[in-house]
Amino acid sequence: MSSYSENNSIQTFLTELGGLSRFTVQFFRELFRPPYEHKEFLKQAYSIGLNTLPLIGITAFIMGLVLTLQSKPVLEEFGAESWLPGMVSVSIVREIGPVITALICAGKVGSGIGAELGSMRVTEQIDAMEVSGTNPMNYLVVTRVLSTTFMIPILVFYADAVSFYGSYLAVNLHDFISLPLFMNLAFDPLHFYDLIPATIKTFFFGFAIGIIGCYKGYYSEKGTEGVGKAANSAVVISSLVIFIMDLIAVQLADLFNVFMR
Amino acid sequence: MSEISEHIDQNETLIEIKNLQKAFNGNQVLKDINLTIKRSENIVVLGKSGIGKSVLIKCIVGLIQPDSGVLKVFGREVTEMNQKELNDLRTRVGFIFQGNALYDSMTVRENLEFPLRRNKIMKDTKLINELILDVLDSVGLLEAIDKMPSELSGGMKKRIGLARTLILKPEIILYDEPTTGLDPLTAREISNLIVKIQQKYKATSIIITHDLNCAKIASDRLMILHDGVFKAKGSFDELKNSENSWVRSFFETV
Numbered sequence: 203m204s205s206y207s208e209n210n211s212i213q214t215f216l217t218e219l220g221g222l223s224r225f226t227v228q229f230f231r232e233l234f235r236p237p238y239e240h241k242e243f244l245k246q247a248y249s250i251g252l253n254t255l256p257l258i259g260i261t262a263f264i265m266g267l268v269l270t271l272q273s274k275p276v277l278e279e280f281g282a283e284s285w286l287p288g289m290v291s292v293s294i295v296r297e298i299g300p301v302i303t304a305l306i307c308a309g310k311v312g313s314g315i316g317a318e319l320g321s322m323r324v325t326e327q328i329d330a331m332e333v334s335g336t337n338p339m340n341y342l343v344v345t346r347v348l349s350t351t352f353m354i355p356i357l358v359f360y361a362d363a364v365s366f367y368g369s370y371l372a373v374n375l376h377d378f379i380s381l382p383l384f385m386n387l388a389f390d391p392l393h394f395y396d397l398i399p400a401t402i403k404t405f406f407f408g409f410a411i412g413i414i415g416c417y418k419g420y421y422s423e424k425g426t427e428g429v430g431k432a433a434n435s436a437v438v439i440s441s442l443v444i445f446i447m448d449l450i451a452v453q454l455a456d457l458f459n460v461f462m463r
Numbered sequence: 464m465s466e467i468s469e470h471i472d473q474n475e476t477l478i479e480i481k482n483l484q485k486a487f488n489g490n491q492v493l494k495d496i497n498l499t500i501k502r503s504e505n506i507v508v509l510g511k512s513g514i515g516k517s518v519l520i521k522c523i524v525g526l527i528q529p530d531s532g533v534l535k536v537f538g539r540e541v542t543e544m545n546q547k548e549l550n551d552l553r554t555r556v557g558f559i560f561q562g563n564a565l566y567d568s569m570t571v572r573e574n575l576e577f578p579l580r581r582n583k584i585m586k587d588t589k590l591i592n593e594l595i596l597d598v599l600d601s602v603g604l605l606e607a608i609d610k611m612p613s614e615l616s617g618g619m620k621k622r623i624g625l626a627r628t629l630i631l632k633p634e635i636i637l638y639d640e641p642t643t644g645l646d647p648l649t650a651r652e653i654s655n656l657i658v659k660i661q662q663k664y665k666a667t668s669i670i671i672t673h674d675l676n677c678a679k680i681a682s683d684r685l686m687i688l689h690d691g692v693f694k695a696k697g698s699f700d701e702l703k704n705s706e707n708s709w710v711r712s713f714f715e716t717v
Contacts, residue, residue, distance in 0.1 A: 325567070330566070335581065
């Protein structure tokens with residue numbers, strides 16, 4: 203019985219993986235095929251940015267503040283308080299900013315895309331698009347995947363900036379430090395090879411959120427339960443994929459650092 | 464068969480279906496479908512729910528791929544068409560969905576503009592506006608132009624769905640249960656509207672329905688789908704007074 207269910211889950215996993223791979227290939231095929239739906243792309247990008255801005259801002263601010271407050275006593279113990287801004291900035295830029303932003307977007311944007319496309323599938327709006335001679339892959343999927351791919355890196359920069367401000371406030375809760383000095387100390391240990399891999403991986407995070415959300419929504423099963431499942435699995439799978447991508451990115455970034463140094 | 468269809472039988476064949484088959488997970492939904500439809504003919508397909516009526520019309524527009532058989536629309540085999548040819552076909556064949564399938568994030572105007580801007584590569588806003596007003600006038604809903612689909616009643620949604628299809632001036636219109644879920648009065652209004660549209664746009668149509676009133680008003684020919692094949696064909700009165708008790712009982716119970 204247990205071996206049967208294991209086989210079944212392996213089969214489901216492989217079917218999903220195959221389906222997602224095919225969907226990704228289809229996306230790249232449609233990407234360069236006209237018509238280019240630039241208006242829909244801008245609308246989606248605007249909506250993603252606007253909808254997630256407050257949530258990312260609040261989370262990034264708290265992350266910067268908490269990380270500083272938690273690290274302060276440890277650094278104080280061996281008199282390395284002046285390293286605090288630098289340590290926080292490296293953590294934020296390399297890891298916390300991209301991953302937290304991507305996870306928030308997986309929850310908010312990925313589920314939104316999954317639910318929207320899922321309900322369009324259930325109410326036959328995708329079929330209606332197809333029978334009116336419009337390619338839904340081009341209009342719905344390409345625009346949404348491109349907008350998440352380009353908006354997540356921008357949101358990460360925003361999250362990093364707000365986190366820095368949170369960290370600056372945390373330092374000033376106990377001591378006094380001017381903003382220019384804080385920024386100087388924060389940027390000092392940051393190098394080109396910290397920024398580049400961290401930025402590149404955010405494009406992949408954005409792509410994963412968009413393509414998984416679209417895939418789950420586009421092939422959502424009929425009925426309202428199908429829409430719920432599409433939204434839910436879009437979040438779960440894209441969050442997992444973000445961590446796996448991050449793991450790979452860390453290894454590649456290390457290689458990049460060795461090469462650059 | 465009615466006088467109208469006899470007269471039209473001499474015209475061009477728009478849809479030709481031979482030995483069409485389709486199965487889902489081993490369940491043979493369409494077993495042996497044969498159907499020829501001439502220009503301006505109006506066919507009504509009756510049958511129980513889940514019998515495969517919608518599958519048949521979805522095959523005609525290429526939304527579902529049949530397993531085997533001949534399926535020619537405008538003389539071309541649908542299953543052999545590439546994406547561009549399918550898109551061209553779909554601008555000539557309108558499809559009215561059972562649930563209307565209006566884009567709920569767009570206003571009525573945007574719903575109507577959507578197929579127009581993409582298929583006719585129409586840039587002239589004035590011309591687009593004229594076309595929108597014309598089709599809205601045809602379905603009697605000029606006042607709904609700036610409303611969202613969520614603000615419309617069931618009957619209004621049906622009319623807007625019809626308007627969105629009409630805006631591309633299709634030669635064939637496929638109706639998937641156009642009166643389902645409507646009260647008897649609105650259902651009758653929609654049936655009358657279908658007849659009006661058939662006369663105004665000279666469109667050929669296939670109507671999938673359970674509604675005998677709709678079938679009576681809008682059909683030249685009726686077909687009853689059962690167990691994957693057309694069990695009975697003829698005019699409304701012929702089938703209603705059929706010698707076959709199963710066909711007659713079908714009319715009494717639907």
